[in-house]
Amino acid sequence: MSELVDYMQQLGKRAKAAARVIASADTGVKNKALDVMASEIELRQKTILDANALDMKAGKDNGLDEALLDRLELNEERVQAMAEGLRQIIALPDPVGEISHVNARPSGIKVGQMRVPLGVIGIIYESRPNVTADAAALCLKSGNASILRGGSEAKHSNQAIAACISKGLEAAGLPVEVVQVIETTDREAVGELIRMEDSVDVIIPRGGKGLIERITKEARVPVIKHLHGVCHVYIDDKADKEMAKSIAFNAKTQRYGTCNTMETLLVAEGIADNILPELAAMYQAENVELRGCDRTCQILPTCIKATDADWDEEYLAPILSIRVVGDIDAAMDHIHHHSSGHTETIVTDDYSNSMRFLREVDSSSVMVNASTRFADGFEYGLGGEIGISTNKLHARGPVGLEGLTTQKYIVFGEGHIRQ
Amino acid sequence: MSELVDYMQQLGKRAKAAARVIASADTGVKNKALDVMASEIELRQKTILDANALDMKAGKDNGLDEALLDRLELNEERVQAMAEGLRQIIALPDPVGEISHVNARPSGIKVGQMRVPLGVIGIIYESRPNVTADAAALCLKSGNASILRGGSEAKHSNQAIAACISKGLEAAGLPVEVVQVIETTDREAVGELIRMEDSVDVIIPRGGKGLIERITKEARVPVIKHLHGVCHVYIDDKADKEMAKSIAFNAKTQRYGTCNTMETLLVAEGIADNILPELAAMYQAENVELRGCDRTCQILPTCIKATDADWDEEYLAPILSIRVVGDIDAAMDHIHHHSSGHTETIVTDDYSNSMRFLREVDSSSVMVNASTRFADGFEYGLGGEIGISTNKLHARGPVGLEGLTTQKYIVFGEGHIRQ
Secondary structure, three states: OOOEEEHHHHHHHHHHHHHHHOOOHHOOOOOOHHHHHHEEEEEOHHHHHHHHHHHHHHHOOOOOHHHHHHHHHHHHHHHHHHHHHHHHHOOOOOOOOOOEEEOOOOOOEEEEEEEOOEEEEEEEEEEOOOOHHHHHHHHHHOOOOOEOOOOOHHHHHHHHHHHHHHHHHHHHOOOHHEEOOOOOOOOHHHHHHOOOOOOOOEEEOOOOOHHHHHHHHOOOOOOOOOOOOOOEEEEOOOOOOOHHHHHHHHHHHOOOOOOOOEEEEEEEHHHHHHHHHHHHHHHHHHEEEEEEOHHHHHHOOOOOEEOOOHHHOOOOOEEEEEEEEOHHHHHHHHHHOOOOEEEEEOOOHHHHHHHHHHHHHOOOOOEEEOOOOHOOOOOOOOOOOEEEEEOOOOEEEEOOOOOEEEEEEEEEEEEEOHH | OHHHHHHHHHHHHHHHHHHHHHHHOHHHHHHHHHHHHHHHHHHHHHHHHHHHHHHHHHHHHHOOHHHHHHOOOOOOOHHHHHHHHHHHHOOOOOOOOEEEEEEEEEOOOOEEEEEOOEEEEEEEEEEOOHHHHHHHHHHOOOEEEEEOOHHHHHHHHHHHHHHHHHHHHHOOOOOHHHHHOOOOOOOOOHHOOOOOOOOOOOEEEEEOOHOOOOOOOOOOOOEOOOOOOEEEEEEEOOOOHHHHHHHHEEEEEEEEOOOOOEEEEEHHHHHHHHHHHHHHHHHHHHOOOOEEEHHHHHHEEEEEEEEOHHHOOOOOOOEEEOOOEEEHHHHHHHHHHOOOOOOEEEEEOOOHHHHHHHHOOOOOEEEEEEEEHOOOOOOOOOOOOEEOOOOOOOOOOOEEEEEEEEEEEEEEEEEOEEE
């Protein structure tokens, strides 16, 4: 067995042992650990910033691009936000131990379900060091042990934050193995982690499409994945024009780089002539590049002609593709073929179209008369999110504490036997 | 592309198209299809039995063992039971479309969840032809399209049943591609099916451990798996002796070949001397072979000494391994290391031990003072089951209609945009 495999196997064994302890830890104990972690992060702000400076210097030397460096960088404000994030998780209700649906059966047994942690969660992420604190805290609060694997570009920052996490666990009398940050930057560690089905219960990758596709392909452990967001707004011909303009504008321009940003606008033929010129003017004032179907280009002569590839593109940029469609059926057909299953919105005042859209569109979030930008854990009231799942099984959409748990059946008998 | 791959890809495409139709079909339409299927099965009883006779003859010629032939065999009673099974599924509530947890958020949007089908379900099973009707019906009622792959030994029976299913779908005006039974007996069809991640949403294998391990290993599509059942009964030293004897006897002897049968009995040191001789006499009267730890063999001189392998064995036979343990912690340690995560029971009158066992034992069903034999979909009130999941993610324990669905977020806005 290679040294790396041995190192990872030991990590897995320790995580599995720690998982049994944290699974039955009381809420107060978990909150105590989170509270000390937050204080330690504040106390050690200088150490964390010094470590981050090392990462930033190495990043610049290695020619990381500006966007990556921005995600990597910590400052006093960001360190403070990390501590605050932990305190917000203290305030969330503990999902573990909830008993529901207990019913008496004809045999006399009482059957119900109890919410329990998943066990050991592996998190694989890139650049942002705050994920170390955030992910560790969500896993801890939901009673899970975690194995964290951050990007090698953030290794000093992550280890400095990991030290604060350990202090918190110790102060609460919990094993420090409840949260383990992988120290080696060997890329093979990821390959090993995602195949450790005996000790890891689920893998959550947070990063670009390339990372997630590679992990999904090679993993033996189940993956809660978030592939990408090709989100749609469909303006029905029964839409209120001002509302439609406001939502379509907000869904694209409120932030360009997020997964819940609209990438394709679908407009019903019956309202296209009327609404598109005004909307185009709004987008053009923000320098959003418009790429349209033939009909769109007729209405908007300055529009660039969209290619087939545009309909499947997650731009994450001030670019929008626009397609005029016959009706709601054509809109839903387009979504069926091109959506990534993240978030879609209909703008309409027609009751039956709104109901059909909600029922028939197969995405993790389906909305009526609201901006796609609302699709996240905070806006939905989950208090936080470890990611947005485009899986259908288990957790779908924003994943909060409950998505990090599962339910087991519990049976209360009084000596009952099967006849 | 080989002919087989092409055949399977076409099957997948048709299933995906049919899934959109069945996902939004009304309950009445789905029930109509089920009702006609049941009648067709009764009407075509002779055709089905003739087809089955062909399979039975081939099975005997090929030297299938008695147990396999018994599972393969249909008779009038079994055909009638198949039709009755379909009618029972008509009576179950339709899980699709249920809207829950709708709450207003500070932004003004209302966020909730809607229960929706998974999409396309692939079922891979062996010998029993009744699974064809049963699995098709559960998938249909939960709004899913299904692709069924039965054992080659049951091919004539399965095709005869498939013809009844098609009649039912046609009568209800549904596409016949909602249920597709794979016709080729080429083993590679399974290998292809479990990798069709673009058109299949989940694979449910029903069969022996070998089949399921192979599928889990090779699948790219998520698998709801049921590996095996190494179930435990722990008799606490605070147990009522008569209750403990009754449950431990029932859990082993009520049926030997089921996955929820107890395979290992754990007995607390404090009660072992008192209870084991009486229990052993009961088992020996049923010719159950006992294999014990050293302490058990001291108490029961006729007991065979268990080997290390016994603690991990699913006997599915009149064999029981018995271990004397110090206390509940030692019992839970044994379960942690040897259980397959299916079902475990504690027999005790001690409140805090019962609560600890329920909370800390990490299995799909955890029971107090009841026989492990209760762990199934009918006893739990699910009305039916497509299998018992030993997965932690998504569905855990007996999987009924709800386990064949997922939830998406729905958002009701009135022109809301993100600030």
